[in-house]
Amino acid sequence: MTHTFKGGVHPNYMKAPEVPISVVAPPAQVIIPMIQHIGAPCKPLVAKGDYVKLGQKIGESPAPVSAPIHASVSGTVVAVEPRPHPLGDMILSVVIENDFQETPCEDLKPLTEEELKDPDAILARIREAGIVGMGGAMFPTAFKIRSGLGKVDKLVINGAECEPYLNGDHLTMLNFPEQLLKGIELVRIASRVPVAYYGIEVNKQDAIDLLQSKDPAKYGIEIVPEAVKYPQGGEKMQIKAVTGREVKPGGLPAGVGATVISTRTCYAVYQACYEGRPVIERIVTVSGSALGHTSNALTRVGTPLGYLAEQCGGFVKDPRKIVLGGPMMGICATSFEAPTIKGTAGVLFFTEDEDKNIEDPQCIRCGKCITVCPMNLEPVFMYMYYSKGDFANMEKYHVMDCFECGSCSFNCPARMPLTHAFKTAKLMFQAKAAKEKAAAEAKAAKEAQK
Numbered sequence: 001m002t003h004t005f006k007g008g009v010h011p012n013y014m015k016a017p018e019v020p021i022s023v024v025a026p027p028a029q030v031i032i033p034m035i036q037h038i039g040a041p042c043k044p045l046v047a048k049g050d051y052v053k054l055g056q057k058i059g060e061s062p063a064p065v066s067a068p069i070h071a072s073v074s075g076t077v078v079a080v081e082p083r084p085h086p087l088g089d090m091i092l093s094v095v096i097e098n099d100f101q102e103t104p105c106e107d108l109k110p111l112t113e114e115e116l117k118d119p120d121a122i123l124a125r126i127r128e129a130g131i132v133g134m135g136g137a138m139f140p141t142a143f144k145i146r147s148g149l150g151k152v153d154k155l156v157i158n159g160a161e162c163e164p165y166l167n168g169d170h171l172t173m174l175n176f177p178e179q180l181l182k183g184i185e186l187v188r189i190a191s192r193v194p195v196a197y198y199g200i201e202v203n204k205q206d207a208i209d210l211l212q213s214k215d216p217a218k219y220g221i222e223i224v225p226e227a228v229k230y231p232q233g234g235e236k237m238q239i240k241a242v243t244g245r246e247v248k249p250g251g252l253p254a255g256v257g258a259t260v261i262s263t264r265t266c267y268a269v270y271q272a273c274y275e276g277r278p279v280i281e282r283i284v285t286v287s288g289s290a291l292g293h294t295s296n297a298l299t300r301v302g303t304p305l306g307y308l309a310e311q312c313g314g315f316v317k318d319p320r321k322i323v324l325g326g327p328m329m330g331i332c333a334t335s336f337e338a339p340t341i342k343g344t345a346g347v348l349f350f351t352e353d354e355d356k357n358i359e360d361p362q363c364i365r366c367g368k369c370i371t372v373c374p375m376n377l378e379p380v381f382m383y384m385y386y387s388k389g390d391f392a393n394m395e396k397y398h399v400m401d402c403f404e405c406g407s408c409s410f411n412c413p414a415r416m417p418l419t420h421a422f423k424t425a426k427l428m429f430q431a432k433a434a435k436e437k438a439a440a441e442a443k444a445a446k447e448a449q450k
């Protein structure tokens with residue numbers, strides 16, 4: 001029996017797990033932004049002219065919601081300055097000239113046998129190794145686990161990888177099954193729960209069979225086969241599919257006693273604890289019609305996107321759009337100079353063929369957007385009120401519960417720009433809230449002066 005959630009769509013998955021993992025040669029310069037996580041930015045610990053070793057910590061913040069950042073090559077720091085960030089803007093970055101010596105930093109040693117059983121030692125290592133949600137959310141993992149302690153009794157490991165194109169999780173399951181199971185076990189110990197439930201879509205049956213053959217129960221892991229449906233990998237969809245619990249609108253996973261950690265994050269936990277290796281590389285699926293083929297490329301953090309495309313065979317057609325992540329929820333990058341970061345699961349180079357925008361689209365009131373929304377929202381009405389700038393009704397229709405999965409846009413025959421509108425509406429709400437807060441604070445300060 002497979003498990004799933006209500007709603008969702010079936011895009012053309014375009015996956016290529018049969019393409020083996022290739023290793024991208026580290027570039028002559030890596031650009032390492034000091035923001036690669038949700039939360040407080042890191043401050044550089046190095047200056048221009050410093051020599052750094054592979055894996056050395058080069059950025060840190062004392063804030064609890066943050067994650068340190070490490071050098072992905074050895075060499076000399078040639079700049080500490082704002083550089084293009086893959087998610088937009090210019091962000092303070094450490095630029096390292098690679099000496100190609102791969103001189104290792106040995107600050108992080110593998111944990112001892114005793115420490116591998118100690119939740120606090122594991123959590124400290126997860127933090128120190130700079131591990132964040134590597135499915136793309138980039139929330140600091142140690143903070144996520146810590147904040148669920150005492151509230152969470154269901155640990156869900158996300159193996160859906162439902163976004164089209166992306167193969168990194170599937171290949172991690174196939175190539176590193178024991179390491180992955182040990183990583184999940186460490187996350188389970190740190191979370192202080194007896195069982196981790198590993199939800200995997202059945203289009204990865206080869207991986208399910210392989211992991212089952214490694215006796216997952218020995219590690220306190222139960223594998224839960226899931227139906228193939230997008231966005232099965234959404235946090236709330238995973239919780240529903242695996243535990244049957246429903247996170248209500250406005251609610252958080254911890255509110256129903258659940259937390260979700262991604263496959264690749266668990267593998268990073270294995271590397272940090274068993275090998276003493278911080279987050280300095282990951283599998284990035286590099287694809288799209290401008291390239292004409294797919295690579296599943298083990299890529300150093302800080303690799304410029306243009307260099308990555310060259311290393312993956314170069315362009316066969318003019319790229320018009322660079323998408324980071326998958327095509328459904330991915331974000332457009334604006335510069336070939338921008339680097340990969342910890343959360344970069346995919347880089348897609350698309351031509352104009354994939355540009356689906358049409359001028360002046362008209363809603364035909366078919367309701368197809370409503371039937372697929374996994375959050376039970378009514379996109380057609382949300383869009384109508386968005387077009388009128390009607391904040392009160394947008395709120396009434398729970399626009400803030402939209403997690404921008406793109407299912408409604410995908411299913412809309414009129415190609416209405418629904419998801420883009422909701423993304424913009426949410427930013428407008430945030431800006432409005434910030435303005436109201438500033439006005440209230442100014443008023444309170446004025447009152448206090450009287």
Ligand code: SF4
Binds near residue numbers: 406
């Ligand atoms: S309204 Fe939001 S959550 Fe619902 S389908 Fe559209 S993008 Fe996904």
Ligand code: SF4
Binds near residue numbers: 365412
């Ligand atoms: S799917 Fe598109 S055309 Fe149909 S009701 Fe929704 S917005 Fe309108």
